Amino acid sequence: MPVTPAPSNANEFIEQQLDAQIEALEDHFKANGIAINGPLIQGVDNIVRSVIEERKQEAPDKKRLICILTTDGGYIEVVPRIVDVFRQHYEHVDFIVPDYAYSAGTVLVMSGDAIWMDYYSRLGPIDPQIGRRGGTLLPALGYLERYNDLIRKAAKGKASMAEVQLLIKGFDQAELFKYEQARELSITLLKEWLVKYKFKDWKKTKTRKMPVTKGMKTKRATEIARQLNNTKKWHAHGHGISRDVLIRDLRLKIDDFGADEALNNKIRCYYALQDDYVKKLSNPGIIHAKGNFTPFFY
Numbered sequence: 148m149p150v151t152p153a154p155s156n157a158n159e160f161i162e163q164q165l166d167a168q169i170e171a172l173e174d175h176f177k178a179n180g181i182a183i184n185g186p187l188i189q190g191v192d193n194i195v196r197s198v199i200e201e202r203k204q205e206a207p208d209k210k211r212l213i214c215i216l217t218t219d220g221g222y223i224e225v226v227p228r229i230v231d232v233f234r235q236h237y238e239h240v241d242f243i244v245p246d247y248a249y250s251a252g253t254v255l256v257m258s259g260d261a262i263w264m265d266y267y268s269r270l271g272p273i274d275p276q277i278g279r280r281g282g283t284l285l286p287a288l289g290y291l292e293r294y295n296d297l298i299r300k301a302a303k304g305k306a307s308m309a310e311v312q313l314l315i316k317g318f319d320q321a322e323l324f325k326y327e328q329a330r331e332l333s334i335t336l337l338k339e340w341l342v343k344y345k346f347k348d349w350k351k352t353k354t355r356k357m358p359v360t361k362g363m364k365t366k367r368a369t370e371i372a373r374q375l376n377n378t379k380k381w382h383a384h385g386h387g388i389s390r391d392v393l394i395r396d397l398r399l400k401i402d403d404f405g406a407d408e409a410l411n412n413k414i415r416c417y418y419a420l421q422d423d424y425v426k427k428l429s430n431p432g433i434i435h436a437k438g439n440f441t442p443f444f445y
Contacts, residue, residue: 199232212240245265248270251273259345270388
């Protein structure tokens with residue numbers, strides 16, 4: 148067994164502790180592990196590919212991956228490339244959400260074979276973010292909803308002069324189209340991945356024990372996508388949806404890591420140290436696998 152060299156500074160010591168803790172999670176799940184903490188922006192997918200390929204070379208026998216995900220969301224276009232990387236190398240993917248995974252992060256989580264949360268964890272509405280001039284990220288659905296509200300008011304003759312001017316000058320039609328496309332892509336991906344991965348072992352209905360068809364899976368996935376895309380239901384981009392609500396209202400199967408004391412301690416200890424270290428580094432985000440701690444920037 149290789150001997151870990153003594154750390155030369157505080158950062159190396161923390162990263163060695165994080166390596167040991169993510170390895171403990173790998174051992175628990177008999178899997179390889181990766182952690183993503185930060186926005187899903189352009190370039191993150193490329194880092195994920197490099198990190199996963201390196202980890203797979205070190206542990207090629209593993210068919211299962213755990214992804215410990217914390218994100219406010221980001222560009223929906225980045226998500227399918229991350230999923231493609233995961234599925235190229237692993238047959239089974241578990242997502243662990245120790246804190247939150249909003250927007251595009253929720254879509255990414257829905258590509259998993261299993262989702263692990265506890266009472267504190269949150270997912271969010273599938274409200275993809277769009278980059279604007281200056282590098283800011285804008286929730287697309289809020290922009291679209293405001294535009295559509297003004298259109299409805301104008302059609303009824305109730306729009307003020309200021310609102311009419313806003314409709315004429317305040318909305319870029321090319322940007323509106325891009326936002327609509329991002330919304331439709333989010334819904335399409337979520338439906339496809341739920342049917343392909345999350346529902347793959349759903350063979351019989353819970354109450355009547357009837358065989359489950361692909362049409363039934365697609366219908367359920369469409370209902371979930373519609374609800375997660377309902378801005379009036381959730382009100383805000385960063386609205387947190389708990390495990391209990393996901394199970395009760397969306398009828399999703401979500402595993403509870405909090406019910407297993409040993410697993411709960413492993414996840415919470417790892418995440419507490421990791422998140423504190425990210426804040427100490429003052430980076431927008433990090434990607435971590437055993438032996439590889441990569442910060443990323445806008």
